[in-house]
Amino acid sequence: QVQLVESGGGLVQAGGSLRLSCAASGRTVSNFGMGWFRQAPGKERESVAAINWTGEYTYYADSVKGRFTISRDNAKNTVYLQMSSLKPEDTAVYYCAATRASRYATGQSAWYDYWGQGTQVTVSS
Secondary structure, eight states, X not given: OOEEEEEOOEXXXXXXXXXXXXXXXXXXXXXXXXXXXXXXXXXXXXXXXXXOTTSSOEEEOTTTTTTEEEEEETTTTEEEEEEOSOOXXXXXXXXXXXXXXXXXXXXXXXXXXXXXXXXXXXXXX
């Protein structure tokens, strides 16, 4: 089993930055693909970014390209999401997820096997 715990969410003004962390426990996720998803009130969950197990391949939703960066530190069993130039429409609960499909950086939520509980990000205008 893999347990994922997100942290780093909070309230930030538009144009600001936040860095989310996702710490894994239970087993190493160094051979897992990892992803970030978000869900805003009244909306469906959507993919944000993903990274394969080596960090060689990444995926970004069009809405965050150029503003968000996903990275991983396998030695720390942790994945990060650096968010910059934040907009009010980025407000959502952000979830970290892990997939055994480790060679891919996929935004397809159905591929993911483990999910965290989420961390709230609120961007004020």
